[in-house]
Amino acid sequence: MKTDFEIVVIGGGPAGTTAARFACIGGAEVLLVERRREFGVPTRCAEGVGETSLAEFLKPDPSLISRRLKGARLISPDGTAVELTVEGSGLILERKIFDRKLAELAGEAGTEIRLNSQVTSIERAGDHRWRTKISQNGTEKKVTSRIIIAADGVESRVGRWAGFKTALSLHNIESGLQYQIYDESVDQNFSELYFGEEVAPGGYLWCFPKGEGVGSVGVGLAADRLKGKTARSFLDDFLHEKFPNARIISMVAGGIPVSVTLKEIVGDGIMLVGDAARQVNPMTGAGILNGMIAGKLAGEVAASAIKQGDTSKERLQEYHKLWHQRVGKIHRAYYIIKEGVIKLSDDSLNRVAHLLSDLPPEKRTIKRVFFTALSRDPRLLLELRHIFGR
Amino acid sequence: MIAVDRELCDFCGTCVAVCQPDAIFLAERDIRIDLxxxxxxxxxxxxxxxxxxREVSDEDRF
Structure with missing residues (x-):
């Protein structure tokens, strides 16, 4: 079995498989290592994504999609529902198939793939090569590479081993839990997002359609706002109230990084991508698209660096620069908005919802949410000032 | 000391992400804390x- 590669990608989610694919297309020899036995399973994800943004990475084939959304419904603590129609339809993916498709594309491009393979350590030797220890079926194997791309998700241990400060504070992680339920009353055309201190402190609760009476109902809650309760107890309380007859089909837990992007995402011979680099949209918790964008940028830069024979931190910084050009600025803005929104009292959330539900539907856009609220109810300005005050 | 209830655990990695001293080893269906x-x-x-x-006393470790 081959033991020497130009690039080793650790982690086979959308960021890792995309990085591997584009590194191969750029001419590099790539090994992709995945801990699980199968790509996309279990699916620790609510699977929502914008359709227009996907086309850059793959054809949105119908088999990859569970539902096409007509819009989103935001529900305030007093139950006021505000419908927003999604421009360019939102999609609920079938990640089991989607992730597998991304892995296939990486394989087609030439990536060698090892499943059921746990990386236990990485070590940089004097010759500027990495030695990666992989445990597969109880046997230990070693591979060497010029570059490691760490795509190991929210845990982000590979980056830590290389000296990056990836550990999250309780403020910057959401404790998440999701059930797939069967209940005829799940709205199959709209995503529903519930807000408020009772339902989802510091985050939100979602109900996304999956087709044929099935829905994904989950919570992501700021870990520093749980007051001794668990994500599970919040989700169970909601289910009991809203879907008392639901049949629970499956359950997944997960942590959602909701911080700014790490200050450093590259080092000598190493790049961090996706959740591991804290590239999830901190306002929505959405990570699929950003992970693929980062994966593509990192894969392309890595391949070009190999060709030039320079895998230094300075050379790989190009990836960091491109990420910030494309996503970084707006990513920081989303963080600031999240910080503002999670401070809103239930009373403020209700007042925003009342103002918005009075607007004609075509005028309800996210941008308007704030401007309308501010012009119609100046008292809110005081409470929202921390959003705009920076 | 901290102990994990492996019956409840979903091996999701949230704990690993917030562990400042990197004391948690997690595999697909295994979790261990380096005490x-x-x-x-x-x-x-x-x-x-x-x-x-859970935080448990040394004697109660399960």
Whole structure:
């Protein structure tokens, strides 16, 4: 079995498989290592994504999609529902198939793939090569590479081993839990997002359609706002109230990084991508698209660096620069908005919802949410000032 | 010390992400806490979506 590669990608989610694919297309020899036995399973994800943004990475084939959304419904603590129609339809993916498709594309491009393979350590030797220890079926194997791309998700241990400060504070992680339920009353055309201190402190609760009476109902809650309760107890309380007859089909837990992007995402011979680099949209918790964008940028830069024979931190910084050009600025803005929104009292959330539900539907856009609220109810300005005050 | 209830654990990695001293080893269906490294900060206890981590006295370790 081959033991020497130009690039080793650790982690086979959308960021890792995309990085591997584009590194191969750029001419590099790539090994992709995945801990699980199968790509996309279990699916620790609510699977929502914008359709227009996907086309850059793959054809949105119908088999990859569970539902096409007509819009989103935001529900305030007093139950006021505000419908927003999604421009360019939102999609609920079938990640089991989607992730597998991304892995296939990486394989087609030439990536060698090892499943059921746990990386236990990485070590940089004097010759500027990495030695990666992989445990597969109880046997230990070693591979060497010029570059490691760490795509190991929210845990982000590979980056830590290389000296990056990836550990999250309780403020910057959401404790998440999701059930797939069967209940005829799940709205199959709209995503529903519930807000408020009772339902989802510091985050939100979602109900996304999956087709044929099935829905994904989950919570992501700021870990520093749980007051001794668990994500599970919040989700169970909601289910009991809203879907008392639901049949629970499956359950997944997960942590959602909701911080700014790490200050450093590259080092000598190493790049961090996706959740591991804290590239999830901190306002929505959405990570699929950003992970693929980062994966593509990192894969392309890595391949070009190999060709030039320079895998230094300075050379790989190009990836960091491109990420910030494309996503970084707006990513920081989303963080600031999240910080503002999670401070809103239930009373403020209700007042925003009342103002918005009075607007004609075509005028309800996210941008308007704030401007309308501010012009119609100046008292809110005081409470929202921390959003705009920076 | 901190102990994990493996019956409740979903092996999701939330605890690993908030563990400042990197004291938690997680595989697909395995989890272990390195008690030498653990500082008992309880970040993992607070963040665990399922309440599978608990502070226990040395005698109660399960």
């Amino acid at each position: 030498e490294k653990c500082t008992d900060c309880e970040n993992c206890v607070i963040a665990c979506p399922l309440g599978a981590m």
